[in-house]
Amino acid sequence: MEFVVSNTNLRDLSRIFLNLSRIDDAVNWEINKDQLILTTLNSSRSGFGKVALTKKFFDKFTFHPDTLFLTGFVSPTVRLSTQIKPILSIFRNKIFESTFLVNNNPNANTGATDSTSKKNVVVENIQLQITSGKECRVIFKFNCKHGVIKTYKIAYEQTQTLQAVFDKASCHNNWQINSKILKDLVEHFGQKTEELTIQPVHGRVLLTSFTEEVVHNKDVLKQPTQTTVSIDGKEFEQVSLNEGVIITLSLKEFRAAVLLAESLGTSIASYYSVSGKPALFTFNKGKFMEVEAQFILATVMGSDDYDESSSLGARWKQSGTANSSLFVPENTSAAPALNEDEATSASIGWQTNGDAETSRMFHSALDIPTNEESARKRPKQTTDEDNRPLFLEGMPDDNELMAFNNDVADDAEFGPTQHEQTFHGIFSQDDTEN
């Protein structure tokens, strides 16, 4: 069995491996006569990445497996699993031909015109071979310039691949956005961020991250940080979301999907239904869909109240560059539902100074809190660029807050213990116990 990859696809292949490695240490290969599928599943089974490369991705694709190898009844398939670290180190520091051609870096070494003075040899193509029998190896043969050949043999084992099941049809919520925009925004979240919450609010989509608390000898300066980034609906290529539907998922896998989409230069589409059900992020590249990637991530389960509101919530639909507008009739009808919840949850979460209009992003120690049992404050972007409050009532959507509370309550790490603690903004001192 032999597959040959060359030109720009080389870079794509290396990026695919790099981003799949963010999910798990092992990668599964599934090969049949039409395509090569690389999948990874993380150890907690909450993130699944799959990249399918069709025949057109390769310069040469020959599938003649050893009959001992074959699994699968529908069509002959070869299933293997390899460690991904050796593969990553192979692709590291390699220059692929397409990048070399556009490399006119003026700061390059003094002998820049002479390609042999470059430390790394330019790779022209990669030949993938799978051997079986005595030596079970996946062989990567890098044919480089000047006839230099670098061969890497990586051991594999036969395995059964798990496929994630996803019902796209039942997903009412979806959006599609240029991955570069998403990548730039995702970079705002800290490295240690664990979870990401996605929710639509009044024509924007908010991404909120939650960073792990660093407990360091009562070092109160290091408190859980929440970063919220909001994306205007207009930035999306297509949006179709129920207001009030909030999903929370692991940022690590989400980042893997976004980074891969950005390096392939495509836009990324997302499909999900409710919190608790998995979310799908998918994108593809090439006019023949040579590279098709799907990332299915588990989302954190929300509370029951919350699920109801999702069906009552406003539906926000937008596509292309047309100006979005909330479907006003639905909005007002939904408002009462929200208000009811508001009353009961007013005491939770949001620390006000009695003046809802002036709610700010961060709580400063200079403020005298009026609410003794204020739990956590959730800084949100409360005004948009023109300083108009985004929240029509001057209060945040408590549905969201409640949902967030529940999220946190369920979370072992940030759970009930956090409720008791007063949340200090980044400026507060330890002794001002509120």
Added chain:
Amino acid sequence: MFQAETVYVKHIHSTLKCVDFAKECTVEITNRGIRFGVDESQSLQAHIFIDRGLFQKYIFEDDEENSNYLFKTRLAPLLQCLSIYTDGKDKQIYNPWDQQPSTNTMHKRGVVCKIHFEGIGYPFEWEVEEMAGYSTICELSTLEYEENIDVSRLATTLNTKVIMRSGWLYDALLELDNNLSESLMIETSSQKSTFILRCIGGMSTTEMEYPNEKNVLESFETNSEYTYTYRFSLIRQAIKALQAGTKVSLRIDENGTLNIQLMLVGQDGLCTFVDFRIAPLDLMIEDEGDDEGNLAENGYTEDDNDQEDYNTEEEDD
């Protein structure tokens, strides 16, 4: 008595750094230059020869007994002292990725290094002075020279001779190092005219094949189809040196001893040479006894002769 003066502090520093892996270093001062030698586990020997031409002033006064000074000392303090006067990131030109602007302004105005050695029993003194007025004196205490078995003496017959760019070899060895394997295999084939480096590791095997093309291998000669194996930990010591070098020559003799000669081109085109000799893991000869012992017995002459031959080898390059 010996006295010398040079301005090529940076070059000497990068050269000496190449052999900074052993605790003690043998120094030999002769009329022709200074030679530093280190060895490790009796299977690896490295030498640096700094030619007299690198020094602006070189005074070597013969004692009646000695035509050279031989002693042992430690290199680490000297390297630390010299590093004050050189850039933190001591890399040579061909590194577009790593290039950083020089932050060390100390040596911009000019550095002078003065070396002084009174005689056996006296310390080995290095004084480095920067024109602006900073000076550092490093006095290295010396130990008596013990005659080591010159482990890896090259036999006269060479099986393989390869000259290539040091950056490529560095790159290749760095990649091969990923495997965490025990040994490095060098395979040469005269028929296919290729030169292969191979490492077999637990999870993966890596192989680099270089064809005999002008761009790749400046010179390639082999008269056999052999595979030589060397302990990778020894090769690793040479990897750092390769990064600083410009051209490297690999030679393997009939016993399998690998000789890596590295040419470092410094300021003003002056060169220094670093020489590594590594004993192989499997000998070609039937005798599987003590490798090193055998080599020591096989035609090793006195030190003087060694030295002469050693010097001529370098002149050939």
